[in-house]
Amino acid sequence: MSKPRYQTVADQLRRDIEKGRHQVGTLLPTELQLCAAYEISRHTAREALRVLIHDRMIERKQGSGTLVIANSRQRFNHSISSVQDLLQYGANTRLTIKHTEIVAADDELAELLGCEVGTDCIHLHGLRSTQKGEAPFCVSDIYRIGGKDPLSRRLMEVSGAVYALVEELEIGHIGMVEQDINAAPLPSENALELGVPKSSVCLRIARRYFDPSGKLIVAAVNLHPGSDFVYSMSLKQSTS
Amino acid sequence: MSKPRYQTVADQLRRDIEKGRHQVGTLLPTELQLCAAYEISRHTAREALRVLIHDRMIERKQGSGTLVIANSRQRFNHSISSVQDLLQYGANTRLTIKHTEIVAADDELAELLGCEVGTDCIHLHGLRSTQKGEAPFCVSDIYRIGGKDPLSRRLMEVSGAVYALVEELEIGHIGMVEQDINAAPLPSENALELGVPKSSVCLRIARRYFDPSGKLIVAAVNLHPGSDFVYSMSLKQSTS
DNA sequence: AATGAAAATATGTCCGGACAAATTTATCTG
DNA sequence: CAGATAAATTTGTCCGGACATATTTTCATT
Numbered sequence: 337m338s339k340p341r342y343q344t345v346a347d348q349l350r351r352d353i354e355k356g357r358h359q360v361g362t363l364l365p366t367e368l369q370l371c372a373a374y375e376i377s378r379h380t381a382r383e384a385l386r387v388l389i390h391d392r393m394i395e396r397k398q399g400s401g402t403l404v405i406a407n408s409r410q411r412f413n414h415s416i417s418s419v420q421d422l423l424q425y426g427a428n429t430r431l432t433i434k435h436t437e438i439v440a441a442d443d444e445l446a447e448l449l450g451c452e453v454g455t456d457c458i459h460l461h462g463l464r465s466t467q468k469g470e471a472p473f474c475v476s477d478i479y480r481i482g483g484k485d486p487l488s489r490r491l492m493e494v495s496g497a498v499y500a501l502v503e504e505l506e507i508g509h510i511g512m513v514e515q516d517i518n519a520a521p522l523p524s525e526n527a528l529e530l531g532v533p534k535s536s537v538c539l540r541i542a543r544r545y546f547d548p549s550g551k552l553i554v555a556a557v558n559l560h561p562g563s564d565f566v567y568s569m570s571l572k573q574s575t576s
Numbered sequence: 577m578s579k580p581r582y583q584t585v586a587d588q589l590r591r592d593i594e595k596g597r598h599q600v601g602t603l604l605p606t607e608l609q610l611c612a613a614y615e616i617s618r619h620t621a622r623e624a625l626r627v628l629i630h631d632r633m634i635e636r637k638q639g640s641g642t643l644v645i646a647n648s649r650q651r652f653n654h655s656i657s658s659v660q661d662l663l664q665y666g667a668n669t670r671l672t673i674k675h676t677e678i679v680a681a682d683d684e685l686a687e688l689l690g691c692e693v694g695t696d697c698i699h700l701h702g703l704r705s706t707q708k709g710e711a712p713f714c715v716s717d718i719y720r721i722g723g724k725d726p727l728s729r730r731l732m733e734v735s736g737a738v739y740a741l742v743e744e745l746e747i748g749h750i751g752m753v754e755q756d757i758n759a760a761p762l763p764s765e766n767a768l769e770l771g772v773p774k775s776s777v778c779l780r781i782a783r784r785y786f787d788p789s790g791k792l793i794v795a796a797v798n799l800h801p802g803s804d805f806v807y808s809m810s811l812k813q814s815t816s
Numbered sequence: 817a818a819t820g821a822a823a824a825t826a827t828g829t830c831c832g833g834a835c836a837a838a839t840t841t842a843t844c845t846g
Numbered sequence: 847c848a849g850a851t852a853a854a855t856t857t858g859t860c861c862g863g864a865c866a867t868a869t870t871t872t873c874a875t876t
Contacts, residue, residue, distance in 0.1 A: 342860085378861095378863095396827065399825075399870070400870075402827085537760060622858095638857040638858055639838035639840070640840075642857085817876100823872070824869105827868080828868090830866095833860105836859070839856075839857095843853080846847105846848090
């Protein structure tokens with residue numbers, strides 16, 4: 337239940353960097369100094385620093401020291417799933433399900449789910465916002481084949497990111513994700529929901545989650561008003 | 577000079593997975609088994625496994641074990657640069673430079689390049705198509721600061737993907753790529769070039785390439801008519 | 817003042833051990 | 847046989863120490 341020690345130290349260091357107590361471009365205290373300051377072993381100090389390396393806030397160099405390279409966490413900015421993850425975790429967003437229904441798949445949905453037209457599907461429609469109750473910035477639709485299958489029914493009870501969802505539903509783990517990104521006109525009903533002009537364009541991210549055996553778990557479609565919301569991420573390439 | 581021990585073990589395990597001696601979906605030997613097999617400490621075994629976690633070949637779960645989730649290192653197909661790579665290499669596309677010019681940076685370009693408004697810049701404007709002479713599906717603009725700098729001049733002579741470009745110009749290697757993705761209305765002149773309706777929406781990918789020291793090499797903006805072209809990629813390799 | 821060798825510093829690698837927490841497996845009980 | 851309980855298994859956390867390697871600093875020499 338309680339946080340590991342190295343996590344506590346990492347959190348504290350992150351706050352210190354975010355608050356400017358350790359400026360970008362300067363060196364963090366050395367391992368031994370951290371050991372003394374937090375009364376931890378060197379191993380624990382290194383684990384804490386590893387967290388910040390993973391967050392891309394620091395870089396370490398043997399003999400030189402630990403350099404602060406960013407004053408905020410840049411966590412998932414390595415993977416394309418980060419676009420989504422950035423929204424779901426990094427930016428600490430909330431998904432509020434507005435309604436759920438059983439629908440017969442039309443052409444478009446049938447293609448997304450890879451099923452026959454007319455197949456019963458569960459559909460969850462929600463809005464994503466940074467804080468609960470705040471203005472939404474993204475329309476999120478989640479689909480699953482089978483209106484009566486037990487997993488689909490449970491899907492209606494839980495809420496949150498698809499990854500959390502999959503964990504909660506005890507599906508095991510996600511084997512593959514297919515992702516389509518394109519631009520599209522934002523449907524007027526969604527424009528209304530998001531409070532943006534009717535003629536807006538949007539970034540459409542359609543994702544399909546498969547289990548390791550290749551069976552589709554769920555599909556999700558997210559619409560982001562494009563001009564308002566810009567995804568930015570940096571990628572460092574290792575040449576080793 | 578010599579590789580660390582944990583790296584040797586990680587390499588061996590990776591080869592074993594790639595060769596199918598450890599199948600995707602199965603469990604890797606436990607830490608203690610690895611300790612015995614390679615005559616290493618548990619710490620070293622854990623370091624080795626950490627490498628494979630970083631490569632996204634395995635996933636670990638306390639109490640359960642170490643699951644093999646991929647049979648090859650997942651490197652660039654995890655990064656959003658694959659969107660571009662898919663176009664440049666996977667789909668075997670051609671970039672045809674339509675014209676080059678020296679321009680004074682306006683507000684937008686100055687922000688993209690991180691330079692003063694009014695700075696001389698090289699601008700290459702081109703169209704991307706699957707085959708030379710075929711209908712283009714993407715508008716590509718490449719920018720570089722300095723209208724007279726030798727590298728900029730040479731930029732006008734070569735053509736192709738930015739990565740190939742960088743290689744040809746012998747810049748060394750790209751240290752970092754920053755990327756913005758958003759949706760936008762497609763400017764009417766570009767719509768004309770691409771032969772799509774004037775009121776089209778487009779996917780706009782703006783990328784900035786830096787050398788390892790952090791100096792900007794070039795910036796590129798690609799516009800794709802959104803509804804026509806869909807990026808599709810898989811994040812995790814399915815069991816094949 | 818410039819150079820180069822030595823010392824100090826800081827991170828990297830590696831070992832040993834101990835206990836905690838999560839999961840799986842075996843066992844007992846009704 | 848089903849369900850709860852206990853044991854075994856497996857990874858996670860944390861400590862201590864030692865030496866290696868890369869970098870910076872110091873200092874003696876020229």
